[in-house]
Amino acid sequence: MKIAFLYEHPTWSDALIAAFERRGVALILRNIADLSFDADATDKPFDAAINRINVMPSSERQPQIVFQTLHYLNWLELAGVRVINGARAHFIGASKAMQNGIFSALGLAHARAIAIYRPADALAAADNIGYPVIIKPNIGGSGYGIARYNTRAELAEAIRLSALDLGIDRSGLVQQHIESDGYVYRIEVLGDQLFYSIRQPINEGSYNYCAADGCAAGASSANNHDAIDHDAIDHDAGDFPARDADSPERIEAFSPPESIISAAINIVRHCGADVGGVEYFIDSNTGAPCFYDFNPYSNFVRNGESLFGFSPENRYIDFILASL
Template identity: 55%
Template structure:
């Protein structure tokens, strides 16, 4: 079997690629940033593709990569190629609206949300949901362009001043703000088993709980690859190990199966009012800090 490895940033998958090579497994490396493909040629020289392209857009990344990746993955699957974290999984990872729908379909708690594509519709949606709300891009990550609004006055002012940014495709969610126990929890699943589970302290008015130091690094500037200034956590924001309760673990596994992901992470908070987990994010791009061996005892 011939295996291809789809990636983007040159250093984010180094350890995984080295692991394959150290086990005498040859990979055909494909950098999505440099990819073009002949749509009427189906002479594909690999049988399996491992998809390691991040779904999130970020500053200085060409936003077209999000959509180019989706086109390529769908084209490969139609051509009969098996993909680890394939087109459906990747698409769900890039759509907060679809994620919320999946949580609801599984009868899990998730913040009430209304999908919009016009900024002017945000006020009506927020009034229907009830303040406070957050507004976030449908395709997003690392807390980019997420804003909280406590009243209609605040929100109307932001709309009038054109301060709302719905991201690369101009669509987003108006979502009920949930008061939590003070932590964001992340459970990573590999196959149908627990990979690891962590938690991070919530910092007021911050929405970036990316678990890896380099999550916002410019993919086109390798000189920055060791400068993790974009995701530096203060001491109150440090990642901690967390023993996920068995009931929550089973719920997370159900979500992963629904997305058809081969691996991925689910984020949730504990609703202060109900004491129950409230699910809000699925990420098919499993990531972690570079010193995972020290932190977890193994390299994720």
């Protein structure tokens, strides 16, 4: 079987590719940064493809790659290629608005949000939601472009100064600000099973809670106006030391309730993904989980074997080979 491995981040997939090689699985490596494809081809270029392409904007690549990737994944599926985390999962992973729609459809608690594409519309949206609000790009990640506005006057001034960053496609969310219990929780799913679960303390001034190797590469920081969250999370909930990207001990395994595991599996399924991560925090006012992110490519935590007692890469490969 010819298996393609689609990737683009400089380091996110190195350990996984090496693990495939150790297992004797020959991959056809496709760096999406160099992608062009014959749109008129009638034969399948390969039997299956593993999509490990993230949608997070970064300084190392042109933003149009995001949309070229979406065209390519749809084209592969039309050609009959089995794609692990195909076009639907990829699109929903890119769209904060779509993720909110999934959470709402499943009846799961989440931060209320209004999608906009004109910065001037942020005022009416924020008036509807109530201050403080979070404004973020619809396509983003690792805290990219996120800003908090405490008052209408602050937001009006930011609009006047053209300071709102709505990201690479100029669409964004005006989102309810919710106080958390001081942690980001993440559940990774393989198919309909729990892969692993971790939590990290929320750190004031840091917005990148990705736990994968190389995650800090090219990540952007949040904007001004007391930008407080990764995705609607209150960093004022407590005092935490600055996050050190080389300190995996700050990431810890935990055992989530079965109800939250089931919710995460349901989210991944409804997003059309084979594998994926779901992030949430605990609303300090209600004590209930508040879901805020679906990520179809955040599968590997640093030092996973020491955290969990198994190799996440090998377990991922077992799942992939059984799925093809």
